[in-house]
Amino acid sequence: MKKSKLFFGLGALAIVGALLVAADHIDAPGSMGTTADIADYYAFEPSEGSNNTVFAVDLQSNVLPDLAYGTFDENILTEINIDTDGDLVEDLVIQAIPRDGKMYFFGPAVPSSTGTSSEVLVGSPLGSVDISAETAIVETTTDGVSLFAGPRQDAFFFDFFQFNAVIGGMAPEGFKPAGNPMSTDDDDTTGVDTFDGANTMSIVVELPNSLLGETTAQNALGLTVYKTWVTTNAKQ
Template sequence: MKKSKLLMGLSILTVLGVILVAADHIDAPSTTGTTADIADFYAFEPTEGSNNTVFAVDLQSNILPDLAYGTFDEDVLTEINIDTDNDLVEDLVIQAIPRNGTMYFFGPYAPATTGLDGTVLTDYPLGAVEISANTAIVETTSDGVSLFAGPRQDAFFFDFFQFNKVIGGEAPEGFLPPEEASDPFDGTNTMSLVVEIPNTMLGTTTGQNALGLTVYKTWVTTNRKQ
């Protein structure tokens, strides 16, 4: 089993269940505003009754399209961790790391070690895709895995300024109705990684969500080269 590049975990965002989503945008002080900062993580079925699962990871929020927006950092490894037996320990990981304008994906496979440290195991290539710029590029492998990497419009909607007024006691009226609220995230990008993968490659799962549906328990970590 070939190993390369031992890394230390920096940031983590958890989603329990395949259909739940989470918004983050501000991580621990060591990663906030850096190329390892996780903005959002989504996991869902692409269509009802599909036998595939989509994982979408957004890194580096608030990237303005008119600027030379964030490129993926070649020293940062992103890991999608998947728990299939309901013990909250990753049984499989899918990894993504960029090199020279291409995003390389590995897995899904059982990691050599669990927890925040990660090691790139190059014996398990999943596929690769050119990192998109102005036009979205999607690569589909012979195994039916679809891959994307590049900037995408930030999907997060939040009236951040009114929120600060509410928690500061300056807005007794509370939050504004949708037609009056502002969205400072509108028009900004994140750097996105998307993997659509057949469930047969993820194995079975014993986890359940709040609706009683059987799901994978999954979370994301970013790791920087040490």
């Protein structure tokens, strides 16, 4: 099944061992409001000294709790790209695609092509998990891979009303904009999380580093790392 990257999002270059966040809520009109829209991307070790890496992709931000869950678009392939030699070209990919209430994962494996097109790596299955609704479902494979797909609380903290006031030059120190519907107290210096109570549609993979192989990529500090970013591809 051939995929063409009609929707593209660069999440972040991520350093294993450090949490990386790239806020990118609400993309271009063609992807906005769908699971082609990349909100945030995280790559980190679950604990200090761990031999595992967690990749977490948040899609379609601002999903309110009273909306239907499990709305991953079956025409969208989510691809975690991993660069092991520092040339910013993917050497391995992990893929996720939904079908009939389940999320199917493939890889990590060498992609059939790099850049703007991808094929589902059906010959390299990683596992599958039921797409969660109100109750989180995590599937752990015999290889020690843990998989999740479903709604999660938006981890991005942002005071939208104070931001607009600052941009408009109306927010001196300690000022909270009047009429902020999210305000719950009288402390003018307290930040308000505008996204509190909203969800994203999340895809999470935790796997042993042994499945990712060796890496020669280095960060700005000279540390050996995996460099990674996420893309979404629409079915052609």
